[in-house]
Amino acid sequence: MAFSDLIQQAAALCKSSCRLAVLTGAGVSKESGIPTFRDAMDGLWAQYDPQELATLEAFRRNPSLVWNWYQFRRSVVQAAQPNAGHIALARLQQLCPHMQIITQNVDNLHERAGSTKVIRLHGSIALNRCSGNCQGNPTHLTIDRAIPATGDEPPACPHCGKYIRPDVVWFGEVLPAKQIEHAKQLARTADVMLVIGTSGVVQPAAHMPVIARSAGAKIIEVNPVKSEVTPLAHVWLQGPSAEILPQIIEAIDNV
Ligand code: BV8
Numbered sequence: 001m002a003f004s005d006l007i008q009q010a011a012a013l014c015k016s017s018c019r020l021a022v023l024t025g026a027g028v029s030k031e032s033g034i035p036t037f038r039d040a041m042d043g044l045w046a047q048y049d050p051q052e053l054a055t056l057e058a059f060r061r062n063p064s065l066v067w068n069w070y071q072f073r074r075s076v077v078q079a080a081q082p083n084a085g086h087i088a089l090a091r092l093q094q095l096c097p098h099m100q101i102i103t104q105n106v107d108n109l110h111e112r113a114g115s116t117k118v119i120r121l122h123g124s125i126a127l128n129r130c131s132g133n134c135q136g137n138p139t140h141l142t143i144d145r146a147i148p149a150t151g152d153e154p155p156a157c158p159h160c161g162k163y164i165r166p167d168v169v170w171f172g173e174v175l176p177a178k179q180i181e182h183a184k185q186l187a188r189t190a191d192v193m194l195v196i197g198t199s200g201v202v203q204p205a206a207h208m209p210v211i212a213r214s215a216g217a218k219i220i221e222v223n224p225v226k227s228e229v230t231p232l233a234h235v236w237l238q239g240p241s242a243e244i245l246p247q248i249i250e251a252i253d254n255v
Helices: 003-016 026-032 043-047 056-061 063-079 086-095 109-113 177-189 205-214 241-254
Strands: 020-024 100-103 125-129 162-169 192-195 217-221 234-236
Touching: 003 086, 003 125, 003 192, 020 086, 026 086, 026 109, 026 241, 043 063, 043 109, 056 063, 063 125, 063 162, 063 192, 100 109, 109 234, 177 205, 192 205, 192 234, 205 217, 205 234, 217 241
Parallel strands: 020 100, 020 192, 192 217, 217 234
Antiparallel strands: 125 162
């Protein structure tokens, strides 16, 4: 089938959907200049495996290293802009008001592109919390309220003195119950799931397309290469999301 026919097929599925769910991964932010999770980080961080650094064990073993990795990534996210793919998804939500985005990403580019009701499975790199959640889970803190960091150590919580940490879900940590239950509910009831820019490796997020497919949803995947999701896809649109998603929007406007 010609690629343009696949775009038309995806557009028709999205337009006719009454319960459209979207699952995004790090690939949707690639064209905003944010390395995907499994891309080698460049420069200083290229020597580290993100999967090793994004753990409580790494933070306990070397809090300064992990804290500074997040400070570097925050600077990359702050300098980044939503790309045409994020903007197309915000437009899609205007065309399909019932649509909800489930994201594995910790950047805030969906919201900055205008998407609403984003379900954040892995937290937000923009937020910090007390590592002991001393005032309740989570105890969110702004850096300037914290006790200044000594050297390049993480700042200390002004309430209890424990380290402050990024408000993200590390490997080996459970996902926030409200968000994962909401995501599962969307996957169970979706009639179409659009899966964008994920290798489909990280659980339990990667299980969402499996739930949706087994509940009868049509699966559309956008990814330049095959992933763990591709075998589940009824429509696989091979290419970068910043190019493909605007084409789907254009086709919906012409359906
Ligand atoms: C948990 C925040 C209970 C931190 C992240 C089975 C069940 C449950 C758990 C497990 C299980 N098996 C293994 C586990 C443990 C683990 C896991 O999944 N490990 C994997 C590696 C096997 N899961 C957990 O620990 C989770 N916790 O389940 O708790 C528990 C507890 C203990 C023991 C057992 C169970 C917590 C997982 C959350 C980890 N935190 N982020 C931070 O970011 O610093 S996940 C991290 O990976 C990012 O959020 C990222 O988004 C996410 C997923 O990766 P992807 O988004 O898919 O990114 P990736 O780089 O892999 O792929 C990018 C894709 O984009 C590629 O396919 C590429 O081709 C494509 N692409 C590239 N360019 C483009 C593009 N696509 C479109 N356009 C482009 N231009």
